[in-house]
Amino acid sequence: MMRGSSFLKNQELKLKSWTLNVEEDPETGDAILKFPEDLLEEAGWKEGDEIVWKDNQDGSWSLTKKSV
Numbered sequence: 001m002m003r004g005s006s007f008l009k010n011q012e013l014k015l016k017s018w019t020l021n022v023e024e025d026p027e028t029g030d031a032i033l034k035f036p037e038d039l040l041e042e043a044g045w046k047e048g049d050e051i052v053w054k055d056n057q058d059g060s061w062s063l064t065k066k067s068v
Contacts, residue, residue: 016042
């Protein structure tokens with residue numbers, strides 16, 4: 001028996017992913033990426049957060065909130 005240690009039993013790490021379409025602003029031509037509310041909630045993001053884009057080298061990107 002180990003003292004002072006705790007163990008996580010039957011805990012499963014579940015990763016979620018979203019596929020988003022890049023839209024174009026018809027007036028400016030800027031690229032727009034709209035994040036759905038469930039993604040923002042799950043990621044813990046809010047308006048004004050700085051997001052880091054990582055190229056996965058397979059045609060996809062991973063986004064993470066920049067640490068302060």
